[in-house]
């Protein structure tokens with residue numbers, strides 16, 4: 578099973594890597610492996626006690642947030658940004674970066690504890706608990722009286738429908754993922770308001786982060802100082818041991834994770 582992993586080189590026959598080097602790999606779900614040096618990225622961690630940040634806020638999910646928001650959401654100061662799965666590995670970064678760029682930010686999450694963290698710790702302006710809010714369309718309209726200019730889409734289905742209803746003309750949707758439908762045995766019914774895309778002249782961009790490695794340097798140059806200055810907060814849920822990897826993976830679909838889901842190996 579593919580997955581990002583941070584680990585330590587035990588032994589190396591390649592002069593570009595030494596035993597003890599910390600590397601990022603895409604070969605997770607195994608505790609030891611042999612790899613060609615050019616398939617590993619050597620890290621120069623800014624804090625050796627926070628290596629897992631390179632799987633979350635400083636890694637693929639953080640870059641996904643950065644690329645999706647700036648390249649496809651194109652938020653301007655004062656605009657309203659709506660983020661679904663807002664406390665997750667991607668979403669929490671989108672929320673906080675958008676705040677740093679002067680936007681009003683609305684998140685949606687599946688628990689009151691997640692909502693409280695976003696409001697109290699991350700400075701998000703309004704959060705909807707989609708599991709308890711009743712009609713999501715109405716709940717979003719209530720907290721977005723001036724409409725939504727950018728929707729960062731992580732969930733799909735009812736969230737896309739609600740976002741389209743309140744989006745302003747020339748709104749932008751960064752279509753990052755649609756986790757609500759990943760395990761559907763049957764195709765889910767689509768939003769019934771897609772015609773709004775036409776009248777509101779909404780731009781929807783799907784994207785895959787691996788196409789945008791060219792933004793990594795710029796991303797790190799902004800993100801590391803933000804973390805060091807306490808401007809970007811991160812949460813993690815840590816499962817112990819490779820035997821728990823499958824439980825960690827499945828937990829993503831029931832919201833068991835609070836922030837980045839990490840499996841720690843001995």
Ligand SMILES: NC(=O)c1ccc[n+]([C@@H]2O[C@H](COP(=O)([O-])OP(=O)(O)OC[C@H]3O[C@@H](n4cnc5c(N)ncnc54)[C@H](OP(=O)(O)O)[C@@H]3O)[C@@H](O)[C@H]2O)c1
Nearest residue numbers: 662665666667686687731753754755756757784785786832
């Ligand atoms: N395009 C790309 O290159 C790219 C890269 C990375 C990730 N992604 C996508 O980005 C999205 C977020 O990924 P992530 O790594 O940040 O995951 P995550 O948000 O850390 O974890 C997934 C979260 O989704 C929420 N969720 C699960 N099922 C849901 C449902 N049926 N309705 C509403 N919310 C649901 C849960 O939070 P709640 O408790 O709040 O419900 C869960 O904690 C996913 O769709 C993922 O596939 C795309």
